Each structure stands twice: as C-alpha cells, then as structure tokens.
Amino acid sequence: MTAATGPIEDDLPAVFSAVESEVRSYCRGWPTILATAKDSWVTDTEGRRYLDFFAGAGALNYGHNNDQLKSALLDYLSGDGIVHSLDIATTAKQNFLETFDRLILKPRGLDYKVQFPGPTGTNSVEAALKLARKVTSRESIISFTNAFHGMTLGSLSVTGNSMKRAGAGIPLVHATPMPYDNYFGGVTEDFHWFERVLDDSGSGLNRPAAVIVETVQGEGGLNVARLEWLQELANLCRKRDILLIVDDVQMGCGRTGEFFSFEAAGIVPDIVTLSKSISGYGLPMALTLFRPDLDVWAPGEHNGTFRGHNPAFVTATKALELYWEKPTFAAETAEKGLLLRAGLDEIAAAYDGVSARGRGMAQGLMFTDADLAADVCRSAFERGALMETSGPSDEVVKLLPPLTTSRSDLEAGLQILAESVAATV
Amino acid sequence: MTAATGPIEDDLPAVFSAVESEVRSYCRGWPTILATAKDSWVTDTEGRRYLDFFAGAGALNYGHNNDQLKSALLDYLSGDGIVHSLDIATTAKQNFLETFDRLILKPRGLDYKVQFPGPTGTNSVEAALKLARKVTSRESIISFTNAFHGMTLGSLSVTGNSMKRAGAGIPLVHATPMPYDNYFGGVTEDFHWFERVLDDSGSGLNRPAAVIVETVQGEGGLNVARLEWLQELANLCRKRDILLIVDDVQMGCGRTGEFFSFEAAGIVPDIVTLSKSISGYGLPMALTLFRPDLDVWAPGEHNGTFRGHNPAFVTATKALELYWEKPTFAAETAEKGLLLRAGLDEIAAAYDGVSARGRGMAQGLMFTDADLAADVCRSAFERGALMETSGPSDEVVKLLPPLTTSRSDLEAGLQILAESVAATV
C-alpha cells in the first residue's frame, strides 16, 4: 500500500501531519491510533478492535505480544540483561546461536555461517550483495521483475518498483531485471532469455555475481514462483557459477509453512536473508546466512550499531523453541494456508476479474480492475480488519495473518473480506 | 575498533567462531560473555564487572538499563502496548512526536519535519541523501576525509575508511571527499580548495546536492571541527544553494553537551540524522529531520519494516522528559566533559607522542605510535574497563562513557586508563 493518500487521514491528531514527514503512508489508509494488541487483534484508542490480516507486513508471524515470548522478554529486561552489545558476545546471543543452529540449521542439513547485519531486511540484503560481489569480483546482480528488497541504495538497485527507484535521485545501476516466473503467463519457456544472454558472449550482459530472488513476491503482488522454476534457477546458477541469494525476509520464518520458504523446492541457496519475523515479537533483527566458504569478510568489514539487539535475540530464541522444536507448527500453517486459500477461491469464483493467489499463509485476491483492491481494503477497515494492497498497480489484496491466528479468526477475516468485496465490486 | 583479530578470542565458546561469521569484531578484542548491565557497568558470566567507557559506540548515553526508562518500558510491554506498527499512528508514536516537538524542536526554534526511516543510523543517512538528491536534482555529495556514515551502499559512498569502502565490491561514486577541519594541521585556509572548485566552472567537480558532515568525527579518530569552521561551512552551503546535512547519529542526543552537537556553532542544518541514543535504552531507532520545504517525499517513497518500533518510542519519550525538560543535564555533561578532558590532558602531558582530543563527553587519547592505542585498550580491558580505538590507523583510544556516569566513576575510568598507558608506553 505505497501511495494511498486519502483525506480520511484528517481524522488523526494534527501532530501527525504537522510534525511527521509526508513520507508516512499506512496511517493514511488506516486513519486511527492504535493503542494495544494481543495475538491477531489490535485495539485503537477508541476501543475499536481490528482483526489483523497484515501482521506488520509479515513481521508478526506469531501474533502481537505473544504471551510466552512476552514473558521471556519481560524476564530478560527485568533482570537487567544486556540490551545493546554490537557484536560483543552475550548470553542472549549465545543462546540464540545455539538454538538457531540446533533447531533450524542442523535438522535441515544447512551448513551456514550466521552474520548479524544491522537489524533490518534491507541491511541484510546489502550485506548479501556486498559479500557476493566480494567473493566473485563481479559487480552485476540479476534481480527479477516486481522484486522488492529494500530502500537503501544497494537494495533499491535490485528492487523493481519505479516510484521507489526514482527516490534514489541517482541512476540505479549494476543490476539487470529478468522475468519472474509466469511473467509472460506461461507462454515463454522459463529461462529462455536469461540463459541465452548468459551463454552468448555478445549479449551485452555484464557477467553477474549473483541472482537475488524471493520465492513468493509479497510486495510485488503475491507472485508465486513454482517450485520447479526455483529448482531450475538454482541449477542454472550452480552450472554457471553464479551465487543464488534467496531473500526470505518476508516469506521466511514459516510464512509459507516450513521455516525457510525455499525448503519446499529442495534447493540450497548460497546466501539467505532473514528479518521481519525472526525476532518473533516485532523487534528489529536481521540475519544473513551463507556457506562457510563464502565467509570472506574481514572483521568489521560490514557492521552496524544495532547488530547486537539482545531483547530480540531473547524472543527469537524463545520463538524457535516454541514453534520449531517440533514439526507441528509447519503442518498447521500449511493447513491454515489451505483454509485461507479455499475461502479466497470461493470469493473469487463469485466474480469476474477476481482471482486468488499465494502460497501457505501468504495469500491474496487480485482484481483485474486495480482500483477495486484499495476500495476493498478500505471497506475491510471499516468492518474491522487490516488488509493491505500490493502489486505494481496495487491490484492485489494481500493477506498475511499471523500464523498463530485461530481457524475461527481466519474464517472471520474471510467473512469480512467477502463482505467488503461484495460491497465494492 | 575495526580490525582487531587477537587470539584471545579463543576463550569464547566454540559456537561464536563455529556459527557466527568472520565479520564479528568487538568480541575479538573483548573476549568475554556479557550477561547483565546497570548504568555504567556491565557484568560478564564469570561475575567480572567492567566500567563501560564505550557505551554501545554512543548508543547508551543514559547508561545501561536506566531504571526510569526501564520502568516505562516494562509498563508499556506489560500492558500489551503496540510493539510493531510500521507507520500506522500509535499512542507511543504520538507521545514521542509531541514530546520531541515540545522539548527539542520548539525550544531551539527548529522547524523540522520528522521522518522515521528504518531504525538505524545508516538508514537515516540513506534517507537524507535520497531526499537531498530528489530536492536538488543533483547527484553528487560532498563528504569529508575520515567521515563515517554507515555501511549500506549510499552511506558507504560518503564514508572514508578504505577497508570498509572496499567491501562494497563496486566502485563507490557520486561522492567527493573534502578536507575536514585541521586536516592540514592548520596550515591551509579552511575552505580554500572546496570554494575554489565550487566557484571554478572548469574544476571538474560535479555540482553537489549536499554536504554531509559530522561535527566531531567519532570513528574517524575524534577529530573535532572548530565551531567557526562549522559556521563557515554552513555559510558556504547557504550561499551556493547546497544542502547541509549534519550526521548527528553519534554526537547528537547530548554527547557534546547540548542535544544537537551543532547547537554550539549556532548553525541550522537543512537535514539532520539521529539514531544511536535517541531511544535512550539502546533500542533500534532513527530519525531524519529536515526543513518543511524539503519534505517532498511521496507517501511510502522511503520506507522500512521497523520504522515504527514503539518500545523505542516509549523509552525515547521518557528519556526526553527526564533529561531534556531542564537545562541541567546539558550543563552537567559539559562539566563532566571538562573533567574527563583534564584527566586526559594530565596523562598526555606525561608522555611524548600522546595527546588528548575531543569535545564534551566524546574524548580520546591519540598515540603517535598507532599500535599503542590497541595495547592500551587491551590493558584497560584486563583492568576492568571497556574502551575502544578509532581513527584511520586505530591510533586513538576513544572514550564515550554514558553521560550519566558519576564523577567518581569517571575518575575511576581515568585511573584505569592512566595505569594502562603507563603499563604500555
């Protein structure tokens, strides 16, 4: 929901428009002041409750103020645990590293080193791109149409959205877009163009250091890459000695079912970026993972003041223990995803120009008439649910409910959506 | 302390070297595991206590786990206040905006809009550079020798350190370094070269969008710009229609006495970046401030998942109320700065090749024999104090104690430093 500028924001206290920059965006579409939250529900200062099918753009996979995570966090803070430590060793960091290794990496046979970049997705992407360039001594990166990787200069170069790119104020270079899966509606062979220009020494393409890809493009409109497309991409990269970076900032941490969104495809990326839900509690945190032989960083070569945000390590550790010790959570998420999708398919079936799309608990409704999507979200807000649009023309109603949302709340949200569509289309 | 790679890190549990990337740095010089902290003291898992003259590289100006901030934070979290909100309006955000406006902007006559970029210094710098370029339609930025502004691609372009620049893996362009104050030991007139190339249409300098400057270069070796140099720079920018960005990420929030480090010079930058100590509690948070007429952002044109980190808004608000409602805090900081400097001058006077430098509570000792600085820090660590090096050759022992450090603790730290120097030189 990048550019909604409704007059309804006038309902907010003046300080928001008087003091905060024009860059603010979500508050324009959802003109209320949030006060408290619990699990899948948020409450505003007027006591109105909203069912949250947005979840901090995927940063709240375990819901708001999850009681068990909250308890660990309060204990840690109350006990004067270290809050800020850059990359000094702390007990909280040790616990996280051990738990992440034990519950995530080892069981999946993933031999990754863990880097703590600055605590945001874009910082993780910047670290990934720098490392890929350093390792290969090449400068060019292949990105995909409608990709979103972040807003700092390196990440922005591999991001598709033209409005956001224009904000750079300088020509964005060193990146070349390739068609994402199904970009041509299945008409063209998958890597036709990409392989041709890689193999043709006269193509004019600078040889790339890496490919960066999302398995499902959330901001790009819930475009889902088929698993076989991802496999073919991984093969292509391996054969041609190009590093494969999977940006799992939004789709990782169980959003699509398994912890990493690429697991279903059976591929092993060279570099992985994680952020958003990794802390489990909405606290800033990010990781960059890579094969040990790629770990050519000099000490401090990429750093950042908040790379040791220990409260986030505490909740992250607890979240791993709670949800990833056993396979149940992934299975339940998959099931809920099917439930969600069935509901969407039902709505879509009732209208022309509406279709469902997504994977796992990242699902959405696409409207051929793009303007309808924003109208549906506005209607849903009035009915008590948070849902945002995505896609190049904001044509998709994107649903990212907390993975912990109950079945009944999922059904309640679907009901609101159905009513909103009915009231709009 | 960018590149210290001592064997003493071997004392740490294997998980740190086995799982964490080689990029880690502080843990190499301080090979211990921190567990808890209070005010100016940190305690490791063995119960050893360290006096913290490092303060999270300036992110802990009010000390560790400051009781009054902690209380506000625990209340907020316990009450299930909103944790994560992107740029949706929340009560925590409203309180922060109102308090920041009332206690910081208004009293200083600063008419700034407030942007919440991603919650890190580098993200604030990226936003500042993008905005400056968008406003002016020019692409080039003037930076200064030995500047440090961050590690994402835009910020790195205006950072001086060659090791960190090399990490980019692509040529860093669109920035031109100019000599920082006293770069030539006072021999050359201050803006001789800069003004000459600006005014000479044949100089080959692309006309700059903005100048970005730190009033005191922390990472660059505690280089202090004279106030008249800053004034002259501000005049130069105003006359030639170049935007002036003050990066106050490390020197803001009272580090040099007053809230903004540029206040003493009586200048008003066009854009200001803040982070590190703005949350007051070591929580990730950042602001970009700018004149209202520069607020040309489109909604969402620069965004980020963690730009609405409400726990940080809560502690930030509380910190402003506690320390910036009255002028006492700034005055005390100034005094403590003098105390600190007097101690350093005394040490320096006793040795050849050692000199004191700094402003306010950002002070340091420079060693002509650069290797000594790291030895002094190592010795101080063994004696129970955290102090780090900075400067292009790591030749400066940099002291950034919490501003709330008591006079006796400041003296204790100076005593440790004196002993460390004596044991080393």
Add this chain to the structure above:
Amino acid sequence: MTAATGPIEDDLPAVFSAVESEVRSYCRGWPTILATAKDSWVTDTEGRRYLDFFAGAGALNYGHNNDQLKSALLDYLSGDGIVHSLDIATTAKQNFLETFDRLILKPRGLDYKVQFPGPTGTNSVEAALKLARKVTSRESIISFTNAFHGMTLGSLSVTGNSMKRAGAGIPLVHATPMPYDNYFGGVTEDFHWFERVLDDSGSGLNRPAAVIVETVQGEGGLNVARLEWLQELANLCRKRDILLIVDDVQMGCGRTGEFFSFEAAGIVPDIVTLSKSISGYGLPMALTLFRPDLDVWAPGEHNGTFRGHNPAFVTATKALELYWEKPTFAAETAEKGLLLRAGLDEIAAAYDGVSARGRGMAQGLMFTDADLAADVCRSAFERGALMETSGPSDEVVKLLPPLTTSRSDLEAGLQILAESVAATV
C-alpha cells in the same frame, strides 16, 4: 575478426611486432604488406593482388582510390584548399551540406539537422547518446544483443561483445540489452519482453532515453532485422516517447541498396549515425543526423579537432553526385546483392552446417562449427581474397565487397570462397 593470433604474422618485418602494440589484429590474419590499391583490388609489396571482399570493414563502398573521387581530391589538395577547419565555414563544407541536403535529405523527405562530430563512427554514436540523454533527461539506453557501436566509453556501454566490454576496466552501466530480431529463432513474439518491462512499473527497468539499433548487425554476425521488426520497433518507440537511434555507420551509404539502410522499412529514426563510407574514399568523416526539434546543443557542447576534415567533404560531395543523383546505383547494388546471395546459397546448399545470411551487399556464410569460418578466411587469403569473420564466436564469413565491384569480380570472389569452403569443411 577480433582475436585471430596466428603465427603467420611472423612473416612481417620486425618493426610491426617490435614497435606496434599487441592490440593490432587484422595484420595477424593477413600477414602481408599492402602497397597500392584500385577499385576492388589491393596489391602487396611482393606484387600479389587480392580481391577485396572486406572493403575497410565497409568504409570503401565505392572501392579503393576510385578515379573520379581521386581526381576531385587531388584537385582540391593541389589548389591548396583548406584541409583542416574545425567548424569554421569553408567552401568544401558548404558544398557538402548543400549536396547532402539536395541529394540525400530532401528527396527522402528527411528533415534532419547535420552535426559533424569527430570523424569516426564511435564519435557519432557518442554524440547521439549525449543528445538523446540531454533531450529526455533520462540516462538509460536500450541496446540489442550482439550490437557493435564503438570502443569509446559511451559507445562501448551499448556494445555487446564481452571481450571488448571487459577492456573498459570499469563496470559499463546505463544500458540494458534487449533481444535482437530472431534472437530466439522465431519462437518468441518480437517485443514481448521489451514491451512488458516498459509497461510494468514494477519491472525494475530504468525508463530509457533511447533505443539504438543497427538494421543489420555487421560485427554481430550479419544478423538481419526483418523490416516488420524494425517497423514495430519504431512504433514502440514513438508510442512510448523513446528516441530511436539507427546506427547506420556500417550499413548506411548504400550498403543494403538504398542510401540509408532503414529506408526499406519506411521508418524515420529520430537520430541517425553515419561514418565509414560517407567520405567515399576511406577518409575519416562522420555525421550525426537528428530531427530539428532535438537540436538542443549549446554551441561547442560536443566538439572535436577533426570535425572539419575538408578533403573528406570534397570526396563525400563528389561521391554523392556520382552515385546518388540517380536511382541507378541503388538498384544495381540490390541486384548485385542478389547475385552474391545466390552464390552463397549455392555454397551453403552443398554442406551441412553452413547457411547464408545478409541483406543487400552485406552477406555472409555462417558455420555451425565456428572454427571453420576462420579457416575459410585463411584459405581465401591464400587464394587471393580478403574476407573476414564476424559474430560472437567469429562463426560467420562476412562479405562486404565494394558496391562498385563488377559482376565478374563478384563471381570470382564467390569462386574463391567456394574453393576455400571445399578445402576446409
């Protein structure tokens, strides 16, 4: 013939290898010293004669030392006509401008301004790119796979060959390659990918200032764009307000029949580059042509010492009068092209893995086994004919005989080629 490094160059006097740089290339494949030339024949110092099917890579469309041009040149030089004049007005320049306007522009209804950049093709391309960027205030240029536009930095950015690109020593940016006609063997719709990324605001493609295209890619391997492809490209550019630059450096001046190679397609480019045969005598000269409304140059904004090379203006004027006053020459060229092609088709038909390609008097034989092409050229040289290879793998024997070559000489050349193929394949 970019990389032939045969030992046979050892036959040349030592001065060539001792004093001239390793960058020399043609002399390696044709290890002889040329002394004199007339029309389609060159003679070496040993008196050996070679039939020239190379014609200075297309710079000698009217043959060597064409008697009528020679006469005009000698008269001019003998009479002490101005030789060098930058862009001062001269009689020679006036005559050229009037004649070019009268015989080339006016009859074709082309309302172009004429710029004299430096006297080389790459300089004309650099001028075209600069102008397109200045007019549109955009920086990105679309080029095509296997394009060749020159070796200076701007032209090299839009050139496909990876070996030549690597010579830049810096990342070449601001250009994006698109598939040339038939790049996928006719499987994919022509502008599928190009139109899709232009129209998709999330594609990540910077909006281009211009498209630069050759109607037939000479260096790229005699790839011929179909006329309908060129028309569709022109439509696409016009509809989306992108400038269309036709690089007619090699294919202009009658090589494909009509004066401009784009005439057959009935399109009118916004900018046209000309060089190579424009002087008619192998003398350095280049033009950049563009619509009057694009003529936003400031005086001297693009200049060059040799942009007023008057002997070239004299022979250029004479060549226009001799060959372009009447339609006969174009018609004859077309006919000779058919003759040439028929001969090639005949050879191709006799072998597997050999095929003919080209347009007008730019024709060639492609070998599936790329190495054969160089062998055929070597064999032809031994048999007394100059023919060079082109294409990304040097897999095409490229024939660019002077347009004035007699039918019997064309047949003689085809005979040599047939024998060379027979001896090689």
Add this chain to the structure above:
Amino acid sequence: MTAATGPIEDDLPAVFSAVESEVRSYCRGWPTILATAKDSWVTDTEGRRYLDFFAGAGALNYGHNNDQLKSALLDYLSGDGIVHSLDIATTAKQNFLETFDRLILKPRGLDYKVQFPGPTGTNSVEAALKLARKVTSRESIISFTNAFHGMTLGSLSVTGNSMKRAGAGIPLVHATPMPYDNYFGGVTEDFHWFERVLDDSGSGLNRPAAVIVETVQGEGGLNVARLEWLQELANLCRKRDILLIVDDVQMGCGRTGEFFSFEAAGIVPDIVTLSKSISGYGLPMALTLFRPDLDVWAPGEHNGTFRGHNPAFVTATKALELYWEKPTFAAETAEKGLLLRAGLDEIAAAYDGVSARGRGMAQGLMFTDADLAADVCRSAFERGALMETSGPSDEVVKLLPPLTTSRSDLEAGLQILAESVAATV
C-alpha cells in the same frame, strides 16, 4: 572559444544555420567562408587574407598545406597508395613506424610501444584510460582542474569544463579532480592535498589507476605547470605505483619546443597521447604510446575503422624527416616562443588587468575582465588575424601560431593584437 554566439554569423549563407546543427561554434565568431590556405595564412571566398594564430587549435604546427608535405601526399595519392587499411600492414605504416622509432623514440631513449587508436585525440585518451584501468585493476582516475581531454564519455569524465560535462547527460564518475599547478596562486604546497588523501586510508578517495595531466593546459586557459611540479608529480606517481599519463595532444609535436612537451621536465610518463599535429598536415591521426610492460591489450580489444589512415602516415613521416632529424627546429621554436612572449609582455605591461602566460609557442594574454578577451579576438578578426579565447571564463586570448611562422609574421600578428587590445580595453 566554446560559446560565442554572435549575430554576425548572419553573414553566412543560410545552409549553415538551416542544415548544420546548433552545436557549431567557431563559425559564429569568425563569420566567413574559408577557401584556401598556405602556411600561416588563410584566404576566404572574398579574397580576404587572415594571419592564422590559431592553427587548427594546434593541429597545424607546420602550417597550412606545407609544400613539402603536400608534395609527399600528392605523390602517394596519385600513385594509388593504400588510403584505408584498419590495422593491416602497409608500406606507409611501416615507414611511419620506422621513422617515428628512429627520429623520436630512440634518440630520446623512450622505450614505448605505439598504438593506433581511432584518429582523434579523444580516442587516444580513451585508449590510455582503458589500458591504465586494465593494467592496474583499479577504476579511478585523477585529473586536474581545468583539464581538457575530449568529448567522448571516458575523456569527458576527466575534463573539467562544467558546460561540456553537463552535455554527458549522465553523472560523470570514476574521476577526481586535483588542483593543477599554481591553482592557489602559489600559496599552498604543491601536492599537499593529493598526497594527504593518497596516504590516508580514511580519506575516502578510491585508489587511482592513473593520473592524467597536460603539461600546459591549452583549453583550460594556457595554465603552465612548472617543470619542478611535473617532476614532483612523476615522483609521486612512481612512489605510489600510479600510472602517469601525459596528454600531449595539443602540446606535443613541438608546440613547446621539443617534440614532447614533457622532455623539458626530464620525466618519462608511463603513457602518452598524441594527435592534432602528428600527421603534420591537419589530417586525422592519433597515437597512444606506453611502456612495453603495459602492453596487455588483447588483439582488437580497442579498435576503430580509421586507425589505419595512410595519407596521414605519409605526411607524418615526411614531417618527422623534415623537422625532427636535426635539433634546429626545436631550437627555432623556442626562440620564436621567446619573441612571442616578449611581445605579449610588452602589451601586458601597458595595461592593468592584462598579463602574459604560456610556454614555447603556446602563449596568451589573460584579461582580469574576462569579457575583454572575446572583444579582442573579434577586433583581431576584423584586422585580419585568427585568435581564439580559452579558459573557464574565456578570459585568455590564446595564441597557437604555426611553428613555421616567420619572425615577421609573428611580429605582424603581435602588432594586430596590440591594436586590438588598444581598441578594446
């Protein structure tokens, strides 16, 4: 004389403004049509004669249509010598290489390989920059304030003039300007800033591949580098392993007395560019010279259609034989330079705000009131002499008479200049 746009151009036939682009410049200040020329004199179509103190911007060091060169040229052309040969070996090329080696390189102990890039100065500079980057694997180039190196993208990046730079339409990067000799009026130590940023690992300067310098900046306003400054620069480059490129396009071929302008300083550049007067007759030709160990070009890695312009080789060979077999010519040039300078000093002494500057036969008058310089040139034109302005504000009347100009013609020119100054100031 970059931007003169006088109404007096209206005197020219309409074809020049109707058909030629607005980019034309010299014809605006000198609104006449030149027809013939001999030695230091040109004659227009009205029979008016002009004494040429401009000499094709330094491309006509031996005068117009020099009889001995002309004779060699006519013989060659009449005898059907090869005109165009790319880099195929020819007798004309062999003669040139042998003669250049015998008369120029060997006697000076210069062990250079010779590259024939495209036949223009900018192409020679592009080749030099590419080679320097390839050899060092670094991308950055140091240029100097008010440098002029050419108009193609690589050369333009190292050129100072802001109007010409703006013509690029993209940000020009990979080059950093440093102060040319005497840029601060002798106040600052010569390489203060340059050495400091090179040696400071925190300076933010990308480590340069090469320095490119003119010994006298012609277009930049006849700024003369002192020989000791050049020596210090050469030392600085050698000590820090940075390649030194001397751009001798305008000041080479005897303009300052000796063949290369750097000989007087006793330095040996790593790479040298030559063009303008190298052919001796105003014909397009250029050379790039470099140390044999830098000759890492792959065959054809930098090429160009007109790199084998044999008529230019013929006149170049003849010019070397005529003027450089014996030391007389250099000595006479030096003497004439003194004569010219004495005349200028005399004029300058008579006025406030007028001063003489230059070296050898590159001399000029600088006017504190910049507008006067163009007025003086206009007045000189009316009096029958061609003189142009240069410098960032066109504040210098630049005199580059043919080196073969007789003493009496030099005096005649000085007389015209004196009258023009008198009539103007």
